[in-house]
Amino acid sequence: MALRGGLPTENGFVGIEGARLVEEALCSGCRIQAVLFSESGKRHHQRLSPIIDRPEMAFPTLYTTDRLFEGLTDTEHPQGVAALVHPRETSFDDLVRAPVSACAPLLVVLAGVQDPGNVGTILRTAAAFGATGAATAASGISGTASPFRQKRFAPPREPRFIFLFLPGPLLRSCSLNSRWREFAPSLRARTSRATESSRLSLRGKSIWCEPVALLVGNEGTGLPEEVERSADARIRIPMASGVESLNAAAAAAVLFYEAARQRNSLPASRIQPSAVPPNQS
């Protein structure tokens, strides 16, 4: 078991932990190599057994002591249930193909985002606002944190692994060093029809309604120069004077929200109060 650091094993399996995540992994259709329970984690067995016991689930269920289990994980108070899952990987073609339901591909490429919390938040927010795919890419200077890495102090109800939630395909890792030169033109070819035809409206509203890949760079140093140069445009979020920058995940949240708002692709297109608590009605 390799639960620490979110790094995949040699054959591409990633350790995930927690009853809810394991349940989601089991239901996701991803390949499972094994499920592991600690002594105290056995209490989750009942919840998971209807899925584990299905005939198509041909993987071993393993048991270990609490102490050994704790030695395997990054978490302070592990729930005692873990699994080795093969993340849904995908081809470039799948990544840039928009799902039938979406108006146009909306991709996010993380190029050097270092903080695992930011990586998780950006992927989760992307999913929430209708992104159709994501790539995490190591830049020349600093790699993007693994989306499978756990936050040590994440509250138990926070979903920590986003690949299971992302409705579109998730291209887990591509190295910008070796592959950006082939990745960028293909990305451009898929999105350029739109940007060509709407070049004049790039300064207006329609950019968000076209196929878009949003590039998010390192928290400190931004995008590698080569990657930034390959972009069609640089987006500026208007801010109050005196504030230099936003946190990378907060900036991405604002942009995905704006994209969803303009695409009108969400159940309700406007944030609105949905309920007045009983004593105020």
Place this chain on the structure above:
Amino acid sequence: MALRGGLPTENGFVGIEGARLVEEALCSGCRIQAVLFSESGKRHHQRLSPIIDRPEMAFPTLYTTDRLFEGLTDTEHPQGVAALVHPRETSFDDLVRAPVSACAPLLVVLAGVQDPGNVGTILRTAAAFGATGAATAASGISGTASPFRQKRFAPPREPRFIFLFLPGPLLRSCSLNSRWREFAPSLRARTSRATESSRLSLRGKSIWCEPVALLVGNEGTGLPEEVERSADARIRIPMASGVESLNAAAAAAVLFYEAARQRNSLPASRIQPSAVPPNQS
């Protein structure tokens, strides 16, 4: 020196660290108790001395070894310069009074936000989108992390202490346990004129243009019941199906952005591409 954990000393001073933060603290008008350099931190002395040497700066400048300095801080690779600063505290009246330039008070109350990264991001985003004040409040179940606590692995260019950036006053800490009962009605009294008169438009656009206090709760358990009940409305952010929730800081970013967008209070009211890199023009 008490640099660890962001907790204030008995007389209310908070340790901050890093050349840029110390410079901002020196320029902020906040009271300074002392500035401390380590051996290797002396390289920052030249940058700071024009401010430190001003006659009105009547605090001692201290020197210590690198080893002792490292023992004082939470940071992995400290820059070797720190200060004890008395954060700008403020009265409730100041907090709810809108600055002359703002259209209406836009406050954020953090009630039980546990992750120091989230607290920092929320305050920074609030400042960026024109919030006029902030309060961090311990809830009954879990306290809000100190806004002065440092993130251990924060990239060096990330501003880690937001109180210096927040244009409005920052009410640093009030305990919901003992003070929510007096805080909530006062807050309501200051914002209720608007919510009374626009009760019927609560479901429309105008809520964001009125005086608003946005309550943000714990990452796992949300707002304490008492606090939630005292609110006029619960805001729902529309999301794609299959995604249960957003990270607290991402949700706050979206709401502050929406408020700023509707208030039209930012330099430019719409996110737009600001520059096409040279090779794409």
